[in-house]
Amino acid sequence: MNLHRPNANEALGTKNRSRNVAPQSGICSRCIDGCAGNCDLFNATFRGRELLYPQPFGEITAGADKDYPVDYSHLNIMGYAVGAFGVDPDPNVATFPAVDTETSFGFKNRVKMKVPIFTGALGSTDIARKNWEHFAVGAAISGITIVCGENVCGIDPGLELDSSGRVKESPEMRRRVETYRRYHEGYGDIFVQLNVEDTRFGVAEYAIEKLGVETIELKWGQGAKSIGGEIKVDSIERARELKKRGYIVTPDPDNPAVEAAFRDGAVKQFERHSRLGFVDQESFMKEVERLRKLGAKRVTLKTGAYPMRELAMAIRWASDARIDLLTIDGAPGGTGMSPWRMMCEWGIPSIYLHSMAYELCRRLAAKGAYVPDLAFAGGFSTEDHVFKAIALGAPYCKAVCMGRALMIPGMVGKNIQKWLDEGKLPSTVAKYGSTKEEIFVCYEELRAKYGNEVDKMPLGAIGIYSVTEKIRVGLQQLMAGARKWRVDLISRSDLAALTEEAARVTGIPYVMDAYREEALTIIDG
Structure with a gap:
């Protein structure tokens, strides 16, 4: 069974000509001399490395679509007819709207969130920059957390560096922090992420000392790729500027042949890449301590879809350093820009990685050691995903990190505003009304809270609020069905595995074995 077919995908804007395709290679079973396209190989013949990335850059988010042998759909949520945890078992009291969806994380200075979800790292891609106000x-x-990702200062056109090459002022980073803070009400936080270049630029010093940022996130990786972050730029002057700032830029804008190709119009864009990080425990512990001495109230860590060895390093070192939150991001990834085949074919898939994390955390806890709060990431978009992830990782997993699922409503809301201004609402939206008050079901709810201030909010923000509300209420319903009225009461016993393979991977009982002993006791009693 082929789990993912290469050589043609909507993410790349490519497709096979033939109805019949060789499963492993993705090449048409009959490749005709004279074919006018449009598979990957056809396009790569004249566009080369451009076919590594989803297109068009800056206008899309892309998510890998490989179908793994086991995923979260292979778990089902248990519902019960007896019991009530966290509330009196009274039908007049134990209603689903009474479910408390708040969560918190952190070692000493805990962060509360109204819903156990937060955004993935929104860094230096055009998608993040153009839509930041909405996000x-x-x-x-x-009332949720947002992560400001890597390289934001490093690519800021208005970046000012001091004589030591450190950030003196970054208008873009300042804009990002201040935009979130404008409506922040004590729930959630803004994380500022650090990679190799960010550390060299002194981003943490600037964010903490000049902007008052309280949480710094160290980045080891993500589920989308096993290399550093990338963006594309259209200008050769901009490419040279980023190269001078210390980034890897390909193709080399200072190469005369590349300059000629750009002048000819063949090279249309340049890629800016971050460097790979290399971790060791001593350096990690020193960096955490350095950030705390700078004034960071919280230090978090994000790691990617690496094998169990690196996962163990992240968990154990996070324990030793008293890290406030460890986000574990599984494959396949979603991205503003990552190599497409890498997204599809590298790394440990989410459910496997998260099952490993639970096993390692339980082993650490058995030793009496501190287990850091966890967040799971990698392909989540709905309320049942949130429940399943928290249950699979219970009691260690406190929240779910979502990438594209929280970006999409921001972009949709932004576009609804554009369509309203142009008087060109698509039928999919117009069927609900012709004003923002009619279209957005939560608009008047927000007006009741914020008054006329709501009219100043971007509609993408209203969109994210609406989706968060959908997830919150859906989660309340699932939790009430499982008779759990607080997030911290969700447990692994609230899941059943639908296949024996899923049971073996996750350690969750196979559905035919779940509660079997209790059932037989009732029958035999």
């Missing part, structure tokens, strides 16, 4: 305001009014 940040939406997260703030929803």
Whole structure:
């Protein structure tokens, strides 16, 4: 069974000509001399390395679509007819709207969130930059955390460096922090992420000392790729500027042949890449201590879809350093820009990785050691995903990190505003009304809270709030069905595995074995 077919995908804007395709290679079973396209190989013949990345850059988010042998759909949520945890077992009291969806994380200075979800790292991609106001305001009014990703200062056109090459002022980073803070009400936080270049630029010093940022996130990786972050730029002058700032830029804008190709119009864009990080325990512990001495109230860590060895390093070192939150991001990834085949074919898939994390955390806890709060990431988009992830990782997993699922409503809301201004609402939206008050079901709810201030909020933010509300209420319903009225009461016993392979991977009982002993006791009693 082929789990993912290469050589043609909507993410790349490519497709096979033939109805019949060789499963492993993805090449048409009959490749005709004279074919006018449009598979990957056809396009790569004249566009080369451009076919590594989803297209068009800056206008899309892309998510890998490989179908793994086991995923979260192979778990089902248990519902019960007896018991009530966290509330009196009274039908007049134990209603689903009474379910408390708040969560918190942290070692000493804990962060509360109204819903156990937060955004993935929104860094230096055009998608994040162009939509930041929608994302940040939406997260703030929803009472959830937002992560400002890597390289934001490093690519800022207005970046000012001091004589030591460290950030003196970054208008873009300042804008991002202040936009979130404008509506922040004590729930959630803004994380500023560090990679190799960010550390060299002194981003943490600037964010903490100049902007008052309280949480710094160290980045080991993500589920989308096993290399550093990338963006594309259209200008050769901009490419040279980023190269001078210390980034890897390909093709080399200073190469005369590349300059000629750009002048000819063949090379249309340049890629800016971050460097790979290399971790060791001593350096990690020193960096955590350095950030705390700078004034960071919280230090978190994000790691990617690496094998169990690196996962163990992340968990154990996070324990030793008293890290406030460890986000574990599984494959396949979603991204503003990552190599497409890498996204599809590298790394440990989410459910496997998260099952490993639970096993390692339980082993650490058995030794009496501190287990850091966890967040699971990698392909989540709905309320049942949130329940399943928290249950699979219970009691260690406190929240779910979502990438594209919290970006999409920001972009949709932004576009609804554009369509309203142009008087060109698509039928999919117009069927609900012709004003923002009619279209957005939560608009008047927000007006009741914020008054006329709601009219100043970008509609993408209203979109994120609406989706967060959908997840919150859906989660309340699932939790009430499982008779759990607080997030911290969700447990692994609230799941059943639908296949024996899923049971073996996760350690969750196979559905035919779940509660079997209790059932037989009732029958035999």
